[in-house]
Amino acid sequence: MNKTTLKPEPTPPPAPKKAPPKGLSAVEMGAKQREISVSEFFTKNRHLLGFDSPRKALLTCVKEAVDNALDACEEAGILPEVDVKIEAVTPEGQAPVAVAQANRFRVTVVDYGPGIVREHIPRIFAKLLYGSKFHRLRMSRGQQGIGISAAGMYGQLTTGKPVQIISRTGEKNPAHYFEVQINTKTNEPRILEKKQIEWENHRGTQVTIEMEGRYQKGRASVDEYIELTAIANPHVKIVYVTPEGETRVYPRTFHVLPTPPREIKPHPYGIEFGILLKMLHDTKSHWLSGFLSSDFSRVSPRVAEEICTTAGLSPKSKPRNIMGQDAEKLYKAIQATKIMAPPTNCISPIGEKAILTGLYKQIKGDFYTAVTRPPAVYRGNPFVIEAGIAFGKGPQVGTPEQKKAPLAEGEGSDKEVELARVIRYANRVPLLYQQSACATFQAVLETAWRNYGISQSRGALPAGPMVIFVHMASVWVPFTSESKEAIADYDEIRKEIKLAMQECGRRLGVFLKRKEHAKSEFHRRNIFELYIEEVVEACKRLKGGRLAAEKLKSQLLKIAMKKTGGEKTDEILGKKGGPEGLPDSIIVTADGVEGDVPDMSGEAPVAAPAVPEAPAPVEAVQEPEPKKPAKKGAGKPAKKAVKTKRGRGHGKK
Ligand SMILES: Nc1ncnc2c1ncn2[C@@H]1O[C@H](COP(=O)(O)OP(=O)(O)OP(=O)(O)O)[C@@H](O)[C@H]1O
Numbered sequence: 001m002n003k004t005t006l007k008p009e010p011t012p013p014p015a016p017k018k019a020p021p022k023g024l025s026a027v028e029m030g031a032k033q034r035e036i037s038v039s040e041f042f043t044k045n046r047h048l049l050g051f052d053s054p055r056k057a058l059l060t061c062v063k064e065a066v067d068n069a070l071d072a073c074e075e076a077g078i079l080p081e082v083d084v085k086i087e088a089v090t091p092e093g094q095a096p097v098a099v100a101q102a103n104r105f106r107v108t109v110v111d112y113g114p115g116i117v118r119e120h121i122p123r124i125f126a127k128l129l130y131g132s133k134f135h136r137l138r139m140s141r142g143q144q145g146i147g148i149s150a151a152g153m154y155g156q157l158t159t160g161k162p163v164q165i166i167s168r169t170g171e172k173n174p175a176h177y178f179e180v181q182i183n184t185k186t187n188e189p190r191i192l193e194k195k196q197i198e199w200e201n202h203r204g205t206q207v208t209i210e211m212e213g214r215y216q217k218g219r220a221s222v223d224e225y226i227e228l229t230a231i232a233n234p235h236v237k238i239v240y241v242t243p244e245g246e247t248r249v250y251p252r253t254f255h256v257l258p259t260p261p262r263e264i265k266p267h268p269y270g271i272e273f274g275i276l277l278k279m280l281h282d283t284k285s286h287w288l289s290g291f292l293s294s295d296f297s298r299v300s301p302r303v304a305e306e307i308c309t310t311a312g313l314s315p316k317s318k319p320r321n322i323m324g325q326d327a328e329k330l331y332k333a334i335q336a337t338k339i340m341a342p343p344t345n346c347i348s349p350i351g352e353k354a355i356l357t358g359l360y361k362q363i364k365g366d367f368y369t370a371v372t373r374p375p376a377v378y379r380g381n382p383f384v385i386e387a388g389i390a391f392g393k394g395p396q397v398g399t400p401e402q403k404k405a406p407l408a409e410g411e412g413s414d415k416e417v418e419l420a421r422v423i424r425y426a427n428r429v430p431l432l433y434q435q436s437a438c439a440t441f442q443a444v445l446e447t448a449w450r451n452y453g454i455s456q457s458r459g460a461l462p463a464g465p466m467v468i469f470v471h472m473a474s475v476w477v478p479f480t481s482e483s484k485e486a487i488a489d490y491d492e493i494r495k496e497i498k499l500a501m502q503e504c505g506r507r508l509g510v511f512l513k514r515k516e517h518a519k520s521e522f523h524r525r526n527i528f529e530l531y532i533e534e535v536v537e538a539c540k541r542l543k544g545g546r547l548a549a550e551k552l553k554s555q556l557l558k559i560a561m562k563k564t565g566g567e568k569t570d571e572i573l574g575k576k577g578g579p580e581g582l583p584d585s586i587i588v589t590a591d592g593v594e595g596d597v598p599d600m601s602g603e604a605p606v607a608a609p610a611v612p613e614a615p616a617p618v619e620a621v622q623e624p625e626p627k628k629p630a631k632k633g634a635g636k637p638a639k640k641a642v643k644t645k646r647g648r649g650h651g652k653k
């Protein structure tokens, strides 16, 4: 072996190692710390506010402006009337395109409400988190103080155009015109133009926002939002000019305002520890007992004394001095004391009659029903759940009584099975996105629809044709995000929705069973009648022709009638009578309408629904008694049949 071959190759000198990148020092890191303004935050996170796609952005913008208009009118005691106009805009230097291809729109919303005081206009439309509703506990559509300024900010970001506002507070006052933009660094308004102008409207507000967007019809569109708003707000008149130039008028069918909800103080059960500390610090009361009874709802001086005794604190101690362990003791004592449920006059539910009106007006069907649950409470916040069903396709279309074969367990719904449509509302505002994240939707899925004769695959919506209406009214709706699209899944809320669903489902079940039974009885009667002819002929022959055949025939027919449910069968099949045992329901047949049809003439005012008081004792608050299912014929007496020909050509299903 050659020795030299064994000699190892001389290794090259190692390359000088690169120094690892030097980490930042605390001082360098500190130099990078900067405050983030709320506008900067939402500029980057616009999806949190509902501006994630151009189509949704257009909807969100209309929704924010319309919701504000309705809130303002109702708060001022004015029956709301809102004009919505959407126009496709062609940016300078570009050729005009069809509406479906347009990517820039101008949204104008006009209300005839109270108007806005001049000083507040710039901040309302060009400062995020500025509003009148956040700090109060009272039912309203808006709550966060971010809606319309976010829409304006999105317009500014995508087109560079300012928000234009005209507002007038009364006939004797001038109208003010403003053009404002938001300074996203400081979250403060920048006023580009302000002047007094002549305006034909005596009072109200007009807001115009130019923005990037996309107009598409169908589900979750602006069109759907307006239709659904009309269903849940029959006291509102909306005139909608579509981007295609079509004017759609949604007339007012209820002529009184909903009972104005009252503002309430927070309920002690809904207060978190940190909030209690802040309230102790901020209160104007000098004594602990005074603080408890004046800053909370449902705490009388006697209850305040009781809380103090349980906590081992003097009622005369200074609220500001209560900290640390004492504050913890106070918090625990509050939870341990029996306190009445919060008052519910802070909520104004839609009411069963109004829901029926809305559903009947907008959706074709054979059967309608509505339920308003008694008030309940989650985290100290009172709320009311309302539900409704519109079932079938209407007598003129199809055969709604044809029941679909139930799907096998686990079998996926095939495309031919039409599923029910759920329309969700929070404080009268339709929720169009994030359906599956919403407590309402979960509650609909969890309801056992098969018990009511409706087929349902596991984990799926029940079969249609059916529209399920769910509304949550509350002083604070727990949305899952700032864009207010889905209701958070609190047990108390889900339970209430399910109870409302069950009551609606039970009524639908009664209707379907009745119809099914009556149909089979009718069929049986027809068969009897066929045989009666034969029997009478045979008897006549046996008697050698000496038989009063007609008399026998009529007697046998009478027996057949009796044996097949008598006149009841005709009634149920829509020949006569009302929906007995089905309060707040309407049944539509080819011959007319049964049940309590809400007045739709547009003349007679209908009383606004009254809010029942919440159940008093604490136990009842957390576990509200489920409404007992009405027995057949029980509850509200069946109304006499109202036979009216259906003059509706606007079913939207
Ligand atoms: N058309 C209007 N007429 C009168 N006041 C209005 C009108 N639009 C907005 N406002 C006032 O401006 C405030 C801010 O509106 P904005 O939509 O930003 O917030 P909000 O409605 O309070 O809550 P949210 O963010 O949930 O919509 C409202 O609280 C209301 O007081």
Ligand SMILES: [Mg+2]
Residues within 6 Å of the ligand: 064, 067, 068, 141, 142, 143, 145, 146, 147, 148
């Ligand atoms: Mg708003």
